[in-house]
Amino acid sequence: MAQPTNTQFAVGVHLLTLLAGSPGKWRDSQSLAVSPATNPAHARRILGQLRTAGLVRSQPGPRGGWMLEHDAERIDLAMVWLALNGEDPVLGMHAPQPDCPAGRRVHRSLLALDRRARRALLSELARTTVADVLRDTASAVDVD
Template sequence: MSGNSRLCVAVHVLTWMALDQRDSAAVATSQRIAVSVNTNPVVIRRCLGQLREAGLVRSQRGAGGGWHLAHEPESITLLDTYLAVGDDEPLFALHSSPPSDSCPIGFGIQPALRQVFGRLDEAVRRELAATTIADMLCDVLAQQPATA
């Protein structure tokens, strides 16, 4: 199984933009962000489009144009980001085809799993809602090697 990386890319983009925002002369472009994410600028443009639709970023055209956070990093949560990039899908899926109703396990497995998966989903959403892009920037910068 492979995980969906849209949330990871979107958080990277927003955190990068929060850092870039500190330097008023810097302009966030899909090309510059793509270098940091190590992906194609098209992937970044697609992500930025979703973030713009959600009201988390805005674009500016013309000379000196680029992308900007639409809100302060302290007010953008990872849950906002998660919802913006279309990851509002269940974290875990049930069987792709219904299990056997004639089997005692098959009959009861899906209702039992729904309860567990529901609790997991609530816990993940609480954690995402409690973490902001400003928190991420602080944590990322704390990972930087000390300079001599």
């Protein structure tokens, strides 16, 4: 099975779910990185983007770490997608040969399709919160 090249969204949701499982507690990137099988620096990069979007907060120092900025019920997965992907296309796009009329038309068509796919994706992701993911996983595993 083909693997996606960008796993930031999945790792981001994973990290947020771990934070949601420890409400009011600071979690360091070293311990957070274990469950999604990533390294602490990668976890910090993703958490930094989530902080910029206002989804998490951080505190430096030995008693610091990361914590959700809002209740997990208020953070939907569309917010996470947008924080980590911004306005990037959902579909893999390429630039056609500029002098090729067919290439330009195909490109315009794919751009329109990408906008529709993005709306559908964000609509679906908005239906699920981090709290929903935590509930789905809490019965199967300990998220702490």
